[in-house]
Amino acid sequence: MLAYRHAFHAGNHADVLKHLVFTQVLRYMALKDKPFTLVDTHAGAGAYSLDSKEARKNAEYVDGIGRLWGRRDLPPALSDYVAQVRQFNEGSTKLQAYPGSPVLAMQLLRADDRLRLYELHGSDVPLLAELVAGRRETGVMQIDGFTALRAELPPPSRRAVVLIDPSYELKTDYGQVLAAVREGLKRFPEAVIMVWYPQLQRLEPRDLVDRLKATALSQAKKGWLHVRLSVVPPDASGFGLMGSGMLVINPPHVLHGMLRAEMPVLVEALGRHEGATFLLEKHGG
Ligand code: SAM
Numbered sequence: 704m705l706a707y708r709h710a711f712h713a714g715n716h717a718d719v720l721k722h723l724v725f726t727q728v729l730r731y732m733a734l735k736d737k738p739f740t741l742v743d744t745h746a747g748a749g750a751y752s753l754d755s756k757e758a759r760k761n762a763e764y765v766d767g768i769g770r771l772w773g774r775r776d777l778p779p780a781l782s783d784y785v786a787q788v789r790q791f792n793e794g795s796t797k798l799q800a801y802p803g804s805p806v807l808a809m810q811l812l813r814a815d816d817r818l819r820l821y822e823l824h825g826s827d828v829p830l831l832a833e834l835v836a837g838r839r840e841t842g843v844m845q846i847d848g849f850t851a852l853r854a855e856l857p858p859p860s861r862r863a864v865v866l867i868d869p870s871y872e873l874k875t876d877y878g879q880v881l882a883a884v885r886e887g888l889k890r891f892p893e894a895v896i897m898v899w900y901p902q903l904q905r906l907e908p909r910d911l912v913d914r915l916k917a918t919a920l921s922q923a924k925k926g927w928l929h930v931r932l933s934v935v936p937p938d939a940s941g942f943g944l945m946g947s948g949m950l951v952i953n954p955p956h957v958l959h960g961m962l963r964a965e966m967p968v969l970v971e972a973l974g975r976h977e978g979a980t981f982l983l984e985k986h987g988g
Contacts, residue, residue, distance in 0.1 A: 705824050705872070706872060709827075710757035711757045711760055713751035713764060714758075714767045714769070714801035716763075716766060716767045716932065716934050716946065718801070719973065721804075721868065722804065723784045725897065726780075726783060726811060727783070727958060728897060728951070728955060729811040730783070730811065732862065732895070732955075733816075735862070738815040738860045739816050739858070739862035740817040740859070740860065741816065741817065741819065741865075742852060742855045742863065742864070742865045743804050743820050743821065743848075744821050744848030744849060744851065744868070745821065745848050745868045746805050746820040746843075747804070747805070747822060747827055747831070747868075748830040748831055749827075749831040750791065750800060750801070750802050750803055750834055751803060752799065764801060766934075766975065770972050771972055772788070772798045777968065778964060778965045778968055779961075780961045780965050781965050781968060787811070788801065788802060804866055804868065805834065814840075818840060819842050819855055820841070821844050821845075825845075828843065831843050848869075849879040849882070849883045850883075852865065852887050856890040857890060857891035857893075857894075862893075863891060863893070864896075865887065865897065866897050866899075867883060867896065869899075871900070871907075871908075877908070877910070880898055881911060881914050884896055885918055885922065888918065888922035889922065893923075893953060894923075894953060895952065895955070897949055897952075898911075898952075899947060899948070901944050901947050903944065904937055904942070904945070912948065915950045915952070916986065919950075919952040919986075919987070923952045923987075925954065925987060925988035926952075926985065926986045927950060927951065927953075927987065928950075928962075928984070929948060929949070929951075930948060930949050930951075930982065930983050931946060931981060931982040932947060932948070932969060933945050933946035933980050936975065948982075953988070954985065959985050969981070
């Protein structure tokens with residue numbers, strides 16, 4: 704039984720970082736006149752009302768997208784990401800809803816690009832299926848996304864983007880991410896793979912990042928890029944989420960320059976303590 708519901712966290716600082724990178728990678732993929740396949744191994748419900756009792760419980764979005772929503776002075780990629788959220792809010796001046804990765808994908812994919820969405824939670828799957836109903840080249844599968852990935856690669860057009868975004872509510876998720884990436888790259892070393900992870904005072908996330916970097920260097924065509932946004936001070940319990948990171952394998956070459964220019968703006972906008980900061984590094988490519 705899965706306890707994690709993304710509705711409690713939609714639009715928080717972790718979603719902002721993830722979806723900033725996600726939208727820019729999709730923009731880059733769409734520059735080339737050849738369709739690609741997007742595989743979202745952990746798709747969630749697809750979209751979230753910020754008026755729901757789940758979203759209002761801790762109102763995490765207030766310190767995430769809420770801090771960017773009213774700003775008109777953002778640099779290009781952040782501004783583009785916020786514009787995607789505005790598009791989903793249909794021009795409303797009030798932030799009412801937050802688009803998950805499937806909706807952002809629907810807004811950015813071209814008609815011939817394939818969208819493959821995996822989600823296990825029985826309550827989220829019907830919501831997701833309803834949201835994407837009517838889009839061609841789209842599948843919603845209630846199957847374990849980790850193991851499904853291997854069957855998706857290589858895709859028919861030999862252009863693939865993968866988002867691996869588990870909740871890590873199970874400790875085994877860390878090992879499963881690594882195994883899925885290794886297997887995926889074995890089948891298709893050109894895949895652009897984005898892995899989100901939580902920044903915690905624990906060993907597992909750091910260990911995962913190190914292993915993913917090593918995997919990318921030995922199996923991927925164009926190395927890796929790593930970005931981490933740290934905005935919340937460590938709490939006394941040692942269990943709180945301090946920030947999050949994205950490891951991008953075979954990253955678009957423009958991603959590093961964009962993040963170098965725009966991450967300081969994100970730190971300034973979302974930072975909740977003096978030690979708020981970011982890390983940006985890459986290798987290969
Ligand atoms: N990617 C989404 C977005 O950016 O809007 C958010 C995904 S949320 C962090 C993680 C989701 O993974 C949850 O909805 C959870 O039910 C689902 N999940 C957990 N284990 C899974 C598995 N093995 N395969 C597919 N989905 C899974």
